[in-house]
Amino acid sequence: MLQQHFIEDISKAYDFEGKSIVLGGAMFNNAPINNLQIKIPLKTINRHGLISGATGTGKTKSLQVFTEQLSLAGVPSVVMDIKGDLSGLAQPGQSNKHIVFRNNAIGLKYQPQGFPVELLSLLGKNGTQMRATISEFGPILLSKMLDLNNTQSGILAVLFKYSDDHNLPLINIEDLKDFLKYVLNEGKESVKKEYGYLSSASINTIIRKIIALEQQGANHFFGEPSFDVNDFLHVNKNKEGRVSVMRLMDMQDKPSLFSTFMLCLLTEIYSTLPEVGDLEKPKLVFFIDEAHLIFKNASTALLDQIEVIIKLIRSKGVGIYFITQNPSDIPEDVLGQLGLKIQHALRAFTAKDRKQIKQLAQNFPESSYYNISSLLTELGLGEAFITGLNEKGIPTPLVHTLMRPPLSRMDVLSQKEIKECLDNSILYSKYNQDLNSESASEILKENIKEAQQKNHENERLQQEMKKAGQKRKKTTTKKEESFFEEMSKNTMVRQVGRTIFRELTRGLLGVLGIKK
Structure with a gap:
């Protein structure tokens, strides 16, 4: 039943x-x-x-x-x-x-x-x-993956905003590492000017955690085509x-x-x-x-x-x-x-x-x-x-x-x-194909290269200007020295000079109350 x-x-x-x-x-x-x-x-x-x-x-x-x-x-x-x-x-x-x-x-x-x-x-x-690309993954999920604290997560979010504002596509792990290194060095003042001071210690911590993630094979996962x-x-x-x-x-x-x-x-x-x-x-x-x-x-x-x-x-x-x-x-x-x-x-x-x-x-x-x-x-x-x-x-x-x-x-x-x-x-x-789109790594390397070339050009111009200034100064000094040398060879000039010097000396001694 x-x-x-x-x-x-x-x-x-x-x-x-x-x-x-x-x-x-x-x-x-x-x-x-x-x-x-x-x-x-x-x-x-x-x-x-x-x-x-x-x-x-x-x-x-x-x-x-x-x-x-x-x-x-x-x-x-x-x-x-x-x-x-x-x-x-x-x-x-x-x-x-x-x-x-x-x-x-x-x-x-x-x-x-x-x-x-x-x-x-x-x-x-x-x-x-x-x-999937780093940009598609986004700072929130990436922070969770890296197990970042609130401060580090906030910094990563700011840096993602900076990469978006400056058209720096973050495609793979290499892009992200190069971008963070750029922020620590060449781009430090630019980031500070726009978003304020970001802790270098926190950025270095993020880089270390990214390297640890890379060792798990993340470099194979992040990329294109997504x-x-x-x-x-x-x-x-x-x-x-x-x-x-x-x-x-x-x-x-x-x-x-x-x-x-x-x-x-x-x-x-x-x-x-x-x-x-x-x-x-x-x-x-x-x-x-x-x-x-x-x-x-x-x-x-x-x-x-x-x-x-x-x-x-x-x-x-x-x-x-x-x-x-x-x-x-x-x-x-x-x-x-x-x-x-x-x-x-x-x-x-x-x-x-x-x-x-x-x-x-x-x-x-x-x-x-x-x-x-x-x-x-x-x-x-x-x-x-x-x-x-x-x-x-x-x-x-x-x-x-x-x-x-x-x-x-x-x-x-x-x-x-x-x-x-x-x-x-x-x-x-x-x-199953590798796309090689222009991304942050290439753009930053090109920017750094251009900046270095510009710095070299500025240094070269400064050196040339410095040399030109030294040359002009040397030429002027030589002319002045040549003028006095020529004048000193003239007998009348030498006699007048001695007379002036003698009278000045006498006047000075008289003021001081000293008899010659």
Whole structure:
């Protein structure tokens, strides 16, 4: 009788009028209920979500299933591939007994296929190069990336204003370093005249932090051509949404660059896309794997910025999904904004783990069919608790779900297949080229060169004027000396001189009362 009530409740809760995607089938007493499918309405997917679970519980495959179903529904997506195991989306999968069992239990047919995939890369390795210019990044995000204090952030903002006012485009890291060195030296008085005194010590600190960022590979990321986020919004001729797989396997040890890049990308999407409100299906869905890398060691300002973006970007028709091992990796203010939760098994090895799982169980809707805190540690591979939002935005009942298997390959692409994917890319030739636009570095070097030439010319003129003056003085002195020499040779002149001198001497002695 209880099972019948469960079937009726779940059938009613997950029976939607609008378009939806199927993530799996409902389970009761650890057994799947045939053809009782768990669906998610497309119109609520822009309300964001979370996929979490311990290592090896199947959360990456759930992410793969999610992106596949979105693609089939004509929704493009962007996937952060930190571990390198999502490139297989481009190739069809292969059936086996486990796949046959799952599909039969859920009431689905297995039709393996590959999906339209664009491989992207921050550092230009095995993917379309993604770049942004320093100017596009702006002083606020750059300050967050460099972890500057308020004084240093204020100075950086002033210097960006100076570069804008003087038409000094900041394209790459080299531009920024040369610009800051210019401000410390040749341009110091110019900046002081326009904006007041700026601390040289603070500017030197900013330069040191930029060098540290450069060592994380930022010099590969900053540059031209900058990536246009509208290129994410692609649907092919078969009306399948493209999956943009960002290959970030070399970014795990660069949390600062990775986290700020993600925030920059989301900010760019928010500022570029128009307001659309609630659509029948989202325009784009963003999946951030290993999300703890974003929040780990993030500054308060960065966390506040992420929270703001999460709240606002929904109105642009964009959904954001975090994939991580434990929901506690996500700040509570962000976690409270998430509508869909796919929770795989958690491990309880310590008393602290068990306490944390009990607290986590309280974040799910109450259920009369499951002991949530107990079942969280007993979920099998490819099983998950799911709760989402119905078409009215009301949370759906929590349901133990057998996740459907991916239709694409559950493995990575070979190097040959990656090359084929890049050869067929519509973006690779557009972005994998280096543009050498005139920027701040070249302009400043030219200005400094001109200033040095001008100084040299001024010094040369001053030296020539000095030499000319000395020559005139020498000539005048020589003429004066020649005149007196000539006069001294005249006998009459010498006699008159002696007479005058004698009379003057006598007069002077007489005044003093001295007798000669």
